Amino acid sequence: MMSENGELNPELHEQIKKFSSAGDMLAESGRYEAAVTEYNKAWEMIPSPKNDWEAATWILAAIADACFLSGFKTSAREALQYAMTCPGGLGNPFLHLRLGQVLFDEGQEDSAADELMRAYMGAGPEIFAIEDARYLIFLKTRADL
Template sequence: MELSDEIHVKILKLCERGDELLDENKVDLAITKYLSALELVPNPKSDWEASTWIYTTLGEIYLINKEFNIAKEYFYNALNCPDGISNPLILLRIGETLFETQDLEQSREYLLRAYMLEGQDIFGEEDEKYFNSIKSLI
């Protein structure tokens, strides 16, 4: 299934505006734009590819802001969308949020999955504590 061109364009414009607002450090306004874009995605949201990247972007925002439980919720939503389960970035981010919420066993599972898909490169710009947590399992 594909979104209509009209809906797709509206979603893209809202997300682009959200990106611009993030660049301007207007985080709350950016979140509003991404949530508005998500509202345009038909239900069930988990059936649509657009939801995968909108949920991931929202998770990233909350991860950066150290609101780990909210970030984790968005990443889990992204995981359940098209191609989410095989997306190494989503797996990495879930692993990181689980690590930060002290769910270390689950964290290692997701970090290891990300590693298995992308290798050590996926940890390139991440805090070394995440890779170190799975190093003994590799």
């Protein structure tokens, strides 16, 4: 499964990319549940322990985004929390943004503020540009931005 340099073997990587691309196309057309099905196929191909692989980080980000956008907040939170244990997960502004949004929607305001601030610090106000304004409005009640 693994090459000498700790990367997925090329055939496996191509299969994972194929399922991920199919998921991306479905997500772009608003078919989030179908997208998650494709992303899950890619996820299943990642060798264990899954959180050793960078591919796990971007697949979980895609799953979380599709779940968030389709209203499956618990599934989004679970994917995001696992993504934080994967390479490059902690500190990824997009992952912190989505996790903050989910936590805010669940009423966990202190944790939400922490995650949203991490997103803001990592990517600036631009990361909130296409999001519902209520998340940035909330963050401004917790921090001087």
